[in-house]
Amino acid sequence: METLNNYPLLIQVTGIVTLSAGMMIIITLTVLYVNRLRVKKREQDFQEAELIILDELNNHILKYNAITEIPSNELRTTVVRLNALQNKNIIFKQSLVKLLVYFKLNLTGAITRIISSTYSRLKLREFTLGKLKSKFWFVKTQGLTEVQEMRDNHSIPAVATLVQDQNEDVRVAAYSALLKLNSKTPFSFLSEEKDELSEWHQILLIDTITKAEGLELPEFKVYLGTDNKSILLLCIKLIIHYQQFDAVPKLLSMLDHEDEYIRNQVICALGMLNAETAEQRLINQYPLESNKNKSQILETLGKIASGFSVEFIKDKFLKAEHFSLLKSAAAAIVSHPIQLKEMILNSFTELDDEQKAVLKHYQEPLNLYGIH
Structure with missing residues (x-):
């Protein structure tokens, strides 16, 4: 230290900082090494x-x-x-x-x-239920997973208390557990959830609902009036999965929804439900939408393929203002039944090279089955 005092102040400070940094690195490496040993020992x-x-x-x-x-x-x-x-x-x-x-x-x-x-x-049930009272969210979710996988219906009251948890992961795990355990009101979260659920959480809930045994399904159209966008999207996906055709009128009314992505998913759902009654409304909606939703309308009309919208699709193909619309119109044409498709294709007398190339692309075997 006395030797260090013989150097200028800047060098003294630099030396102390360097020494401190070296000590911190050694301490950090030691802590990491010890923790690694502890983890490995715990795994063993x-x-x-x-x-x-x-x-x-x-x-x-x-x-x-x-x-x-x-x-x-x-x-x-x-x-x-x-x-x-x-x-x-x-x-x-x-x-x-x-x-x-x-x-x-x-x-x-x-x-x-x-x-x-x-x-x-x-008496392991008591051990599992103890996890539901933990202050750590990941311990709670572990306990909820164990409860539902063991089909422990006696634990439903304890699980129900966690649907109000502040952590989204815990709430979704509780919803899944109540669905798996087939509680009295397993779908109450569709009307009670206030926060936006992530897309991953929506996937988890759909997976749980579709795999749960003996679950009495509600009419998901009932929940389409919610202000929660994530719940809306979840219900639309479930309506499609369970082919709830009586939801078509409610879906049609949602074409006036202020959110563009919601309208996009509604348009897609109408196609998946083969809603022929929606065709004229979709045609009327077309000029009001962005190119992305216009493309979805054309593809939906192609999925329905009743013949009602043939002239409209042809017109949009021939006068496409954007390449995405040209592609969607071509896909819609090719999606029609063979006789109707051939009639449409034969009606084209003068096509430019780009139009011919797009039509040819969508008539290739892989693309006929939706592999673009």
Whole structure:
């Protein structure tokens, strides 16, 4: 330090900063290394715990076809051993839940009842429900996933409390759990959710709804009056998936919606529902829309392909003001039934090279099946 004092102040400051930075780098690297070792050790502990529990389950539980087939002494001693393991530490308890959830998801028949009985006898439900009260959102979502995968209907009241959670991931996980568990009002979130759900969360909810067993579906048109854009889009997708044709009049009224993307999805839905009654309204709507929505209208008319809009589509093809409209009109023409398509194509007497090329492109085998 005395030697350092012999140097100018700037050099002294530079030396102290360099030394401090070096120490910080060493400390940071040490912390990263220690954390990495801890993570690796934890992973190894989980693997060892899973192997021990898996061996116990395979040898004394899963080899039977029904819980009544397990000798009472063996069942009692097995439950005692598994209890001892889960009480050993949190790693064994979480590993036990993880394995039971895995088997519940991937096995069928009577064996799933054995898994549910084991879950109940070991009082793991209380452990899972404890996660729903955690202050960490990811722990709550883990607990919600475990509840729904174990089909724990007794936990519906606890799950329902999380639909008001401030975290969107937790709310969506709670919605999914209530849908999977087939609660009394599993679709109430469609009218109660105030925040915009991300597209990923919409996909998760659609996946849950379409895969849930014994779910009584509502008429999703009822929820099309909401101000929540994400819920609107979700309901439109569900109307398409379940082919709820009685929603067509409500969808037609939504062509006046102020949001361009909502109108785009409504136009698409009308095509997917083959709504012939919508054709004239779509034709009237055409000049009011952007090029993107105009293209969607042409493609929708092509999907419906009743013959009513042939002259309109031909006119837009011949007088296309933008290449995207030319492509959509060509796709719409080719989408018509063979006889009608041939009649349209034969009616063209003078086409320029670009029009011919686009028509040829959409008549290629792959493009005929929508692979553009």
